[in-house]
Amino acid sequence: MATDPARRPPTIDPTAAARWSRLAPADGSPWLHEEIGRRMEDRLQWIKAQPRTWADWAPLRGGLEAHELVARRYREAACFVIEPDADLAAAAGEALAAPWWSARRWQGGKARFDAPPEDGVDLLWANMSLHMAADPEALIARWHRLVATDGFLMFSCLGPDTVRELRALHARLGWPAAGHEYTDMHDWGDMLVHAGFAEPVMDMERIVLTWATPEAALAELRTLGRNLHPARFPALRGKAWHRALKHALPELAPAQEGGGRIALTFEVIYGHAFKPAPRVALSAESAVSLREMRSMLQRGRPGA
Template sequence: MSEPPAPDTTARGLDPRAVQASLRRLARADEPPWLHREVARRMAERLAIIRAQPAQLLDWWGWLGAGSELLAQAYPQAQRVLVEPTEALKLRSEAALARPWWSPKRWQSNAPRVMLESDELPQGAQLVWANMMLHAVADPPALFARWQRALAVDGFVMFSCLGPGTLRELRALYERLGWGAATPNFIDMHDLGDMLVHAGFADPVMDQEVLTLQWRDADALLAELRGLGANASPARFPGCRTPRWREHLRRELGRLGQDQGRISLSFEVAYGHAFHAAPKAPVSQETQVPLSDMRALIRSRNPKSVR
């Protein structure tokens, strides 16, 4: 049986330089975005369906993901490793986790640690948790493959990200006025599921919900959007906007007001989880299986059979 083709990511539409600029700005914020904290809370509720109790977990883009305390509550005995995309965010995570010298928690053997995404990951984690960051990744299949390698057999990944229904009202407004792309191309949850399978995950489960947020006026809306990141689409307007254009934007956004004049925008949030299944030997006349994979396969079927 031939391997399924890799999912097409050529239409991802994401400018990595714009993403990095956004991360630098978000690292200077007083706290993670409110929406990230709310989605982390909703995602943590889904941990109840997973019976496994991770001994080690990777919290991907942990400071912006705002799930550190929720994970500590769910898995108090687990070794938590926060994986950050930039040095500035690594410093934010370290500062958030810092304890006074007299605190007993400072000397706990499972005290959280922080590392950079570019570092070599610890192997054998039972959980990769990634809240509200995948939509800012230019190559999700490559990241899925990295997560799969970092996870132990039967470990699982749980993530959330923005989906294609996000800011549909704003995208329609920009298109109508010929202002270029308002957002990058968000990935459909079914395509994310296909990418998980191609990366070697099993039993992917994907679902989504649409959150409708409201603001009292255009200025409050724009401030909130800026706090969530930036427009990282390569098709965005390439130059600097003028005060006249901003005033035009404020008027157009004001026309979107419906409920007592409040402006509403949609945010589609996709959720997914999948397991790192035991390796399967390919069917052929001659099969070569690494000894480490064979041990993992036997251990998953009979945990006491291999030491």
């Protein structure tokens, strides 16, 4: 059941979220993001619409390999890349530029970094970014503006059960929260409808990652995000705390399975929704944008 909008997650420090959004991945897109992107791309086979234009939101962290999968599926579609932070746009352009000898150059349309069409794109692809947004409703509203009428949004993000084992460990040891809270998929559906999307379809799965050592677990977790909770540790933690954390992490190995490997659960939410034709409320005076007026006129033409 959806929660009260005033009390629903996320619990995110906006300053910390902005700092994270400007940080370029050190070693390419995280493995988990690429795997989730691969699974999300596979879901496109069930959508009959064939976009003529599409845009990838923040692919540098969302998944460069996943970007290539979508580009190959829609070879004839014009592709736009949108990196919300201008400092990351150049890095994304360099990462997506295929060398002259690469087969990738012929497997899909070349990514463009100029502004998407004024009327929007037929598909907006947003992999693994929504759960790190301090104001997700504002972000969804921005996505709505980027999608063309009758186009659709395809996105993924992490859900409330993510790293539940680590959260329980922090609580048991009396430490601040291990991470900010994540939003339930039913609340995402409500936000999509509130922004103007229609027919949202949400589904969820849980993925368990395992590591042989605390060092390996912490190294991968650092690539996936940061703790953006306002009540997180207020200052840098010392070596003693770090040793205590590494000593405690092996407790997260399942007793009966997993071979003694540290295990953490990730709840992954997938969603897509269509953008219907704009409606104008009946009143003595009604104001619509030029874009909305053009869309309504085009839909009213015979054969349009």
